[in-house]
Amino acid sequence: MSLRPSSLTNFQRPIYLWNLMIRDSTNNGFFTETLKIYSSMTHCGVHGNNFTYPLVLKACANLTSIPLGTMLHGHVLKLGFQGDTFVQTGLVDMYSKCSHVECARQVFDEMPQRTVVSWNTMISGYSRVSLMNQALMLLKEMWGLGFEPSSSTFVSVLSGYSNLDSFEFCLQGMSIHCCLIKLGLVYFEVSLTNSLMGMYSQFCQLDEAKEVFYLMVEKSIISWTTIMRGYVRIGHAVEAFSIFNQMQHQSIGMDFVVFLNLISGCIQVRELLLASSVHSLILKCGYDEVDSIENLLITMYAKCGNLSYARRIFDLIIEKSILSWTSMIAGYAHSGHPVEALDLFRMMVKTDIKPNEATVATVLSACADFGSLSMGQEIEEYVFLNGLESDQQVQTSLIHMYSKCGSIKRAREVFERVTDKDLAVWTCMINSYAIHGMGNEAISLFHKMTIVEGLMPDAIVYTSILLACSHSGLVEDGLKYFKSMQNDFGIAPTLEHFTCLVDLLGRVGQLDLALDAIHGMPLEAQAQVWGPLLSACRIHGNVELGELAADKLLDLSAGNSGSYVLMANLYTSLGKWKEAHKIRNLIDDKGLVKECGWSQVEITSRFHSFAVGNQSQAPAL
Known part of the structure; x- marks a missing residue:
């Protein structure tokens, strides 16, 4: 009598x-169950055979468990499967996916026979960790x-x-495109063409990506989202929405990735x-409760200046993740509402959710904007209590917070504690010296960074040194430094660099040189630097150069009351009261609103704000 499999015991x-x-x-997909x-x-x-081990190794690869993988490798060797192509390919795949590409290559080199799958697996292993030169060498050998x-x-x-962005790798990608054309594979294999578009999008070559997209015989939802993501990545959101409209006309079904791109x-x-229109479409399609979309919606409304909508979405999330809290805190902090950001952080620490490095960095940014040294010190204590003191994002934020709150000494102490300083840490400390008017210290630190440590400066650190x-x-x-930036490192000046240059010359009275510098700038930069020159004229x-600067400013930004105020202050400082009065009347005639100046002071951990014209007195100390 035969037995059914379910009635058999394990033995x-x-x-x-x-x-x-x-x-x-x-x-x-039950990989743990497989093991x-x-x-x-x-x-x-019962010993496994050449059918067993490829499957078990696949499970191990998906669990990225190198201890179990090496144990299985031992079993394979003990049972004599060294010459089995399928088992050995499974080992190569397992080691590759467990990020042990050297072990994968060793197994691959010892294989007596290889198939196309074996070669593909090893090439994929190199590609997974972006060792593209090795991957291409193996491709040529294959x-x-x-x-x-x-x-x-x-x-x-x-x-x-x-994960790569250098021009060298872009050229490699283009050569692969040529191979695909020669082999006749491109435009017909959807997954391959999507990967080709993704490569061009990564290197911001959207014209090439678009050409591939429109030559595709068949497009999948991934094709549409890839080209959309490419446009969003380079800041061309309008083109991304145009692609989305085309997609709708083709009646392509939408998934949550489409909405991530739209948001x-x-x-x-x-x-x-x-x-709001995108949000309505998300609600209609039922993707509003996807975690990643909820969190991005918070950021979207905050960036669009509607914090009440952002907070409403945040409050509606039943199970808030760390990303939800951080998104809302960042929304407040980056929109000029540091008090609300700090209040929300206090609420968060009372829950079961523990702030991570990004949350702490965001809150420290709010402390810096608010000038709250006491709160910043409390957060630093939290950092030490929760073992976040070695995170460079947190350390950089602490340096920034202390410098903005007036404690350059504490900022330097945090800087000195950082063991392996990256460019962001150096830049932050240099900028801290800059905003405190400690130019020589900033220059000394810049020299140490570039000459002693050998770090390559970028455009951001040059902004700080010029400041x-x-x-x-x-x-x-x-x-x-303005010349060295261009001549020695090939860094093209940005608007920030031009503004620093005009401010530098203007502060010391070199107004003619500042004017010559402006005339040598691109037109889009000129539009932004007349303000610093006008301030220097005051x-x-x-007066003569000030009137020229004011005329340029008023032509470029007629709706900005600040330009009128600067010119009125110039006349006032020289005793030209009629001219000053005339300029101030223009502000009223044009219906412009001048923002009130205000300041704040921290007294016994409480903050008191004062606006111009406010007659109330500060509480006694």
């Missing part, structure tokens, strides 16, 4: 029944030995460029009406 099951159970659990079944099988004295690459080979290679586009455009020279009146140094009493 009665033959190998093929164990293999069926292992196959079913692996194919259904439990294998463990039971070995305890019953081709030279007569193994023709398949579409999956190139999908693996192209995916390896997802990211709204964050760039910052138009509330558009943001330091400006605030300290170090004209020659500032001009030297300081040095140059």
Whole structure:
């Protein structure tokens, strides 16, 4: 009488029944269950075969468990499967997915026979960790030995460029595109063409990505979202919405990735009406309760200037994640509402959710904007109590907070504690010296960073060093760094650099030089630097040049009351009361609103704000 498989005990099951159970659990994604079944099988004295181990190794690879993987490797060696191509390929795949690419290569090199799948697996292993030179060398070797690459080979290679951005790798990607055209694979294999578009999008080559997109014979939802994401990535949200409209006309079904791209586009455009329309579509399609979408919606409304909508979404989330709290806190902090950000942080620490590095960095930014040294010190205590003191994002935020709150000494102490300083840490400390008018200290630190430590400066650190020279009146140094930035490091000046240059020359009365510098700038930069020149004209009493700067400003930003106020202050400082009165009347005639000046003081951990014209007195100390 034959026995049914379900009626057999573990010790009665033959190998093929164990293999069926292992196959079913692996194919259904129950990888932990697969390993439990294998463990039971070995305890019953049943040895795996060349069908068992590829499946068990696949489960181990998906769990990224290198201890279990090496144990399985030992079993494979003990049972003599060194010459089995399928088992050895499974080992290569397991080691690759567990980020042990050297071990994968060792197994690969020792294989007596290889298939196209074996080569693809090893190439994929290199691509997964973005070792693209090794991946391409292996691809050439594979081709030279007569193994023709398949579409999956190139999908693996192209995916390896997802975290790279240098021009060298872009050229490699273009050469792969040429190979695909030569082999006749491109435009017909959807997954391959999507990977090709993704590669071009990663390198911000959207013209090439768009050309690939429109030449595709068949497009999937991934094709549409890839090209949309590419446009959003380079800041061209309008083009992304245009692609979305085309997608709707094609009656392509939408998934949550589409909405992630649309929300990211709204964050760039910052138009509330558009943001509300996207939100309505999300509600209609039922994706409003997806965690990643909820959190992005909070950021979207905050960026569009509607914090009440952002808070409403936050309050409606039943199970708030750390990302939900951080998104709302960041919304307040980055919209100029540090008090609300700090209040929300206090609420958060009373819950079961523990702030992470990003949350703490955001709250420290709010403390810096609010000038709350006492709150900042409390958060630093929290940082030490919760073991976050070694995180560089937190350390950088602490340096920024202390410097903005007036304690440059504490900022330097935090800086000195950082063991492995990256460019952001150095830049933050240099900027701290800059805003405190400590130009020589900033220059000294810059020299230490570039000469002693050998770090390559970027545009941001040059903004800080130029700011330091400006605030300290170090004209020659500032001009030297402005030239060095371009000549020695090939950094093109940005608006921030041009503004620092005009401010630098204006502060020391070199107004003619400042004017010459403005005339040599691109037109889009000129529009932003007349303000610093006008301020310098007021300081040095140059009415003629001030009137020229004011005329340029009023032409460029007629609706900005600040330009009128600057010119009125210039006339007032020289005793030209009629002219000043005339300018101030223009503010009223044009219906412009001048923002009131205000300040605040912290007294016994309480903050008191004072606006111009406010007759109330501060409480006695």
